[in-house]
Amino acid sequence: MRAQQVKKQAEEPFSNTPVPSPHDVAARFVLGQVSARTPWWAAQWLTDGRDSEALREMAGLNGRDTRALADLLPTVLAEMGVDPLPGTLEAVTMVFRNIAADCLTGRLDERAVVQHVEEIVISHDYASEITDLPLGLLYGLDDEWQGGWGATVEQLRATVRARCTDQLAQSPT
Structure with missing residues (x-):
């Protein structure tokens, strides 16, 4: 199943966003x-300046090789000191913080x-621990938004x- 989710992400267009930290990538992986x-x-x-055998291998992969990405990423992260991987709630909180920052800076x-x-x-x-987070309330x-009922688009944007x-x-978990 993880390989299917990686494939979905592999099909997204590249954007001009900054390079995320290994910890951010670990959260997304989780x-x-x-x-x-x-x-x-x-x-x-x-x-x-980071270097490891698995990191060099990852750098040489094609982004569409979803199985290889999913299989190699835990090793890359561990070699970079991102071990253990965050728990689900910690990962969601980190991803939500990144999404919120991207929105407020105009990148999303x-x-x-x-x-x-x-x-x-x-x-x-x-x-519920995810839907109780500030972004989870969205x-x-x-x-x-899709149905066009309720709040206006500007009100929806303001809510977001x-x-x-x-x-x-909110303090990170």
């Missing part, structure tokens, strides 16, 4: 969200925030920005 950019990030980590629009939250909540069986807003601010104000 949530089953590995990007096709992972080999590129590995190459960037190498140029930043409010609708995309809601869609990311929806995907994470659904893929983790609507766990679950269900996509229906309103407010939850992003709340998420960043």
Whole structure:
């Protein structure tokens, strides 16, 4: 199943976002969200002075080789000192903080925030510890946004920005 989630991420277009830290990538991995950019990030980590056999191998992979990405990433992360991998709630909190920061800096629009939250909540069986987080409270807003009923688009955007601010104000787990 993780390989299917990696494949989905491999099909997304590249963006001009900064290179995430290995800890951020570990959080995404725990949530089953590995990007096709992972080999590129590995190459960037190498140029930043990190080095290991698995990291060099990762940098040489094709982002569409989903099985190899999913199989190799835990070794790469462990060699980089990201061991053990975070628990699910810690990973969600980290990913939500990154999403919130990306929204508030303009790298991610409010609708995309809601869609990311929806995907994470659904893929983790609507766990209350996730839906209770500030961004988790956005679950269900996509229906309103898509359906055009309820709040205006500007009100929805304001709600998302407010939850992003709340998420960043909350202490990391």
